[in-house]
Amino acid sequence: MDPKPQDHQSPSSTPSQLRQVLVLRPPPVFTVHEQDFSSKFHILKAYDSPLPTHDFLQTHAQSVKAVLCSGIGPITADVIRDLPALELVVTASTGVNHIDMAECRRRGIAVTNTGDVFSDDVADAAVGLLIDVMRRITSGDRFVRGGRWATSGEYTLGSKLACKRVGIVGLGNIGSRVATRLKAMGCLVSYTSRQEKHTTPFTFYPNILQLAFNSDALVICCALTNETRHIINNKVMMALGKKGIIVNIARGAIINEVELVKCLVEGEIGGAGLDVFENEPNVPKELFELDNVVLLPHRTAFTQESFYNAAQILIGNLEAFFTNKPLLTLVPNEF
């Protein structure tokens, strides 16, 4: 380790004392690889303290320069105000919608994410959800485990994937991986995005309504922003139609969940594969009764391999920060 004093640690203290990292609520990646973090940094665990969060933050307010977070523990303007020395927010996620980016910008606080370390896994799970809903895999498993195969002549036919028109909402790191996979299955892929991507072979539609109208299934892969909140509403679902499938592996609030549940219950769309919800971990109970939906507990990034890789990126960003080196995965935060 570099012995000369650094901006972020004074020479009078031991490095581990001053390499403080605040954790409000432990991200799963942190929990699984806690040993790796604890051996390199002094972890301040707000969630283990008997103090209320605000009081805990007050106690450490002057010293905390870095915080580690994820979607389960938002970094609000209030939290940021409680931490006047804060310089870095490291999130164990690709999305940053749980961080008050405007407040970070105003205060000059850097934000890093996990880059595209989860992209392949999320894309695989998106494709898995689409196959599952169209081919009734989870439904079939319930049928067998319920002992109905031997006693019931029932068989509901699924839908073929080949030649189906699948619309990708947001053709970024994840969306483009979903597109590649679906192309190999013979699907006809199109997309909508903030702007047309001229380097892809896929058909572009300038807005979500046109995409839905020309699709048999939609796969939501975009970030949650003010522009995308509730972008999938009743009108879009009506355009998608009664056989249409929606897969959401992005963020729950991109879909108007009340309208989604209504459309599913009333058969206005054909089915859904949902990894994310508006008010996690709460899932609308009406969905539990439906055989044409597959429900995941926000787990499409949860593999041993991506967790290991994500931990290395989180640690790498914290190491870089405490040794004044360039951050690995800085999130652009400008107007």
Added chain:
Amino acid sequence: MDPKPQDHQSPSSTPSQLRQVLVLRPPPVFTVHEQDFSSKFHILKAYDSPLPTHDFLQTHAQSVKAVLCSGIGPITADVIRDLPALELVVTASTGVNHIDMAECRRRGIAVTNTGDVFSDDVADAAVGLLIDVMRRITSGDRFVRGGRWATSGEYTLGSKLACKRVGIVGLGNIGSRVATRLKAMGCLVSYTSRQEKHTTPFTFYPNILQLAFNSDALVICCALTNETRHIINNKVMMALGKKGIIVNIARGAIINEVELVKCLVEGEIGGAGLDVFENEPNVPKELFELDNVVLLPHRTAFTQESFYNAAQILIGNLEAFFTNKPLLTLVPNEF
């Protein structure tokens, strides 16, 4: 229709009377599209008759030239003996292991299957099962529907697909489609087959044991023959290893099911996605307790689109037979 007398129908009877098609047990494709069959052929429904099958066959023995079947109603040597006029067996399946091919060969009875009409759908479902087991989709759905997300901190990590070594057992119509799909997901595909296919980019292993030893997952895509019966045994599963996944969308008896259940229960392999079983519709009850298996009721070919296409092929073969035209999808049946 050609007015001149044909080999398979005499001019003194109406065509529909003599275009008799025997059905012992109705294949699902037939049930779904029965109207199309009934409008073109005179269907003799053994399953609707109060007579025992043998007596029913005796009644129609002299006139039945064509039989329609599938895996749920085997065409045994006994059945064939009961039908001295039989010239054609049309099966609503790709596999023909439910037909006594030796007896058909001896009698000069032609056998047609459904060609590769189901191949894309079966390949999609195979990939869906692999993703499902590795990424714990059905398991996750149970977790959410069981109301455990809000109350349990539990999360078992899945396995990443990218860079996993997947071994295809049988690189035919279905196996090669599975390989293409998995390649798009970043899997490292290899295979074993009766002989090496020099036109594919995938690594060949000359036997199942070498393939298993060099694979993280096996996808069974071969036909059931005397050579492949129980080819997946305890030794192969030990070579695959404790994290290894098996997907079977071919025929149940390709796996030694007793040994598979034992390996799964004892944790000697990592999980399984099974569409087929040795004694369908009976599924070993021990599997119902396992969270790392996905169980389907032999449904990987069950889509509206492939059922429609299969019906057209079945009808096309029967039409060709009754008008003395070449059969569409004759199964080679020589030593």
